[in-house]
Amino acid sequence: MSDNNNHVEVKDVTFYRGKRKIYDGLNVAFPRGKITAIMGPSGTGKTTLLRMIGGQLKADSGEVLVDGSNVGTMSRGDLFELRKNKMGMLFQTSGLFTDLNVFDNVAFPLRTHTDLPDDMIRDLVLMKLEAVGLRGARDLFPAELSGGMVRRVALARSIAMDPELIMYDEPFTGLDPISMGMILRLIRGLNEALGLTSLLVSHDVEESCQIADYLCIVSGGKVIGFGTPDELRNGDNAEVRQFLNGDPDGPVPFHYPADDYRADLFAGEA
Numbered sequence: 001m002s003d004n005n006n007h008v009e010v011k012d013v014t015f016y017r018g019k020r021k022i023y024d025g026l027n028v029a030f031p032r033g034k035i036t037a038i039m040g041p042s043g044t045g046k047t048t049l050l051r052m053i054g055g056q057l058k059a060d061s062g063e064v065l066v067d068g069s070n071v072g073t074m075s076r077g078d079l080f081e082l083r084k085n086k087m088g089m090l091f092q093t094s095g096l097f098t099d100l101n102v103f104d105n106v107a108f109p110l111r112t113h114t115d116l117p118d119d120m121i122r123d124l125v126l127m128k129l130e131a132v133g134l135r136g137a138r139d140l141f142p143a144e145l146s147g148g149m150v151r152r153v154a155l156a157r158s159i160a161m162d163p164e165l166i167m168y169d170e171p172f173t174g175l176d177p178i179s180m181g182m183i184l185r186l187i188r189g190l191n192e193a194l195g196l197t198s199l200l201v202s203h204d205v206e207e208s209c210q211i212a213d214y215l216c217i218v219s220g221g222k223v224i225g226f227g228t229p230d231e232l233r234n235g236d237n238a239e240v241r242q243f244l245n246g247d248p249d250g251p252v253p254f255h256y257p258a259d260d261y262r263a264d265l266f267a268g269e270a
């Protein structure tokens with residue numbers, strides 16, 4: 001049974017990369033209309049989780065439900081429709097077409113996936129560009145934009161088809177503080193204005209905590225913490241607290257397992 005308050009539900013998912021088990025009975029649900037930041041150590045499988053939700057990767061067992069539909073068993077056609085009409089994705093590499101200007105990049109999904117007349121497409125594109133503050137940059141090409149502007153154009157493009165769910169993978173990486181502030185404000189603003197469900201993978205704890213309604217901390221193939229930033233910071237899971245506070249030592253030790261230090265030193269004198 002799927003819960004309507006949850007836009008995405010991951011049920012008992014196992015996922016392997018070769019022989020390596022990335023997820024082992026993963027269970028998590030992402031509330032509708034909220035921003036959830038997915039965090040955890042490097043290489044733990046955060047991007048993998050987004051890709052399973054987007055249907056680009058299939059779980060080896062278990063279910064990934066988006067709006068109650070199992071993306072793992074959908075036909076290619078249904079998956080295409082779901083991605084086209086209901087999902088937006090913003091990855092670190094913007095994926096903008098370098099030979100198209102800003103306007104045409106944002107217009108691309110509308111021209112490809114709809115039969116809307118040109119004047120309506122124009123209005124929609126200008127509306128999306130206005131939302132990200134780049135209506136005035138419509139004639140520029142990607143090579144003429146700063147990194148922050150590229151990210152904002154990509155964001156305008158990912159909301160062109162009015163998705164219900166948007167996934168951001170490391171949207172702040174490599175941005176200067178001002179651009180980062182803009183992207184933060186945009187993610188929060190779009191979420192509120194459009195009622196989007198937003199999933200955000202990020203290593204930037206402070207920034208994510210500023211805008212996320214919930215944090216989902218993933219480690220060792222499982223969710224080790226899910227709650228509001230305050231709940232998790234004040235909770236009793238020491239590993240979650242270590243991660244959020246960026247403490248170099250704690251349940252995740254600073255030292256790689258080693259023999260006794262003194263014994264090691266004296267062994268050199270023998």
Ligand SMILES: Nc1ncnc2c1ncn2[C@@H]1O[C@H](COP(=O)(O)OP(=O)(O)OP(=O)(O)O)[C@@H](O)[C@H]1O
Nearest residue numbers: 017018022040041042043044045046047048049201
């Ligand atoms: N195409 C691939 N083939 C084989 N292994 C892969 C592939 N892509 C990712 N992996 C492995 O799967 C694991 C999870 O990768 P993933 O990118 O989901 O982690 P992540 O938590 O998003 O990491 P990071 O925070 O560093 O971006 C990693 O150990 C990675 O090496």
